Amino acid sequence: MKITLDADACCGAGQCVLIAPEVFDQRDEDGVVVLLDAEPPAERHDAVREAAAICPAAVIGIHA
């Protein structure tokens, strides 16, 4: 799994950090998403899929 972000569209809701804190974080100054792990291990794939589905700005892209 490879993750890409469209960070310009991020609305700073922070749901991704709540769901997958090992993979996503937010910038302190504006809350914009930061990718901690672009190729997370298999045990985190479900959480990443959940985060991508929940993201209210459809910012998280998942690639095989």
Added chain:
Amino acid sequence: MTARPIAVVGAAAAGLAAVEALRRFGWRGPLTLIGDEPHLPYDRPPLSKQLLHGVWESERLLLRTTEQLDPLGLDLRLGTRATGLDTATRTLTLDSGERLDCAGVIIATGVVARTLPGADRIAGVHTLRTLDDALALRARLAGPGRRLVVVGNGVLGCEAAAVARELGHDVTLVGRGPVPMARTVGAEVGALLAEEHRARGVRLVTGAVDGFETTSAEGAAAAEGAAAGTGDAPGGPAVTAVRLTDGTRLPADTVLLAIGSEPAVGWLRGDPALDTTDGLRCDAYCAAAPGIYAAGDVARWDHPAHGLPLRFEHRLNATEQGMAAARNLLAELAEETRAAAGTDPATDTAATTTADEAPAPAQERRPFAPVPYFWSDQYDIKIQAYGLTDGADQVETTVLDRAERRTVALFGRGGTAVGVLAAGLPPRQLRALRAVVATPVPWEEARATVRAVTTG
């Protein structure tokens, strides 16, 4: 027998989340997604922000590309409206006259913008709910020096007023109450927003609309020629002013009616099994009737943690509830299949799922108990809130830095903290504040935590 589809009515955020979740949770049968707009599922919050501003084009709002939608194997019906539902047989009627016999239905038809009588016949008077609405208003604001009156000082009106000011237009914001967004953010945060709007040059007016003044039809036609390409219907009278009930006359060449919305439930009123008072009434599982679920702006459901029926017009709720409705519908269908397996096939009714329609893995129905979240962007201010803010009987606002608009507010109901709102706080603090209202806690306990979080 041909396998019956699950139909999702409404092809915006909630409907999209529902169809994706149905596939993710194992529905392999036919899946129909019905949307009354001609567009692929798109995102609405940017309509009053980036799209209206012109920094984003429509394509940027698409929630999925066709390449992303293809694997879902949808029977996608865009530009199609559902006109009726028989809950007993789970049969949908479409505006084409077609009847769809469904295994289950998820209703995600959202809301429609409220308007004023006759407004749709006056050029220059707009509402803002759909992409087409936003593009029409944007075209109008593309020219220089418009005189815009925004009627309604809720979230939508405030966001649109901010964008129009940033574009350099003359903007008047009219509200029935003097404080913008007071119902949603409380009087003190609302007062901060009022300060910001005034500082940016927006005129704030309190009053109720009595009517519009317009050109004659002939004059409007001439004006229309001058403003060609603005997307207005030609030939009608054009707005020249908004008249308030106290006699105030606000000159305008463009008006945005941002006076709230109505749940899109008119098409469901024919079925007495459904309660459509202010949205489609659902239980804690988002079920409105056996096999019939609802999600998003249209759904009023029993929130288990708050013990009262709630309906949110929030972007995050649309996704979360779409997923929850999908999960719970599949769980119910699996249960029906198990029950049917133990009965005589002759008693099998049309509303019972057959074995080949059953979802593969058995799901468990779960009450839908989210921590509500909404945000609003105005100028450089981002307001974010968790839990319930609307309907609070107690609000404590702490202005941390007035010039920077850094603020936190706690909302209570019956001695329990139920909501928290912040502007200008770092994300770590925000997440800590969310935890304060994730489950209702006593007011004093929540106050102490908020103080610790924001001063720590």
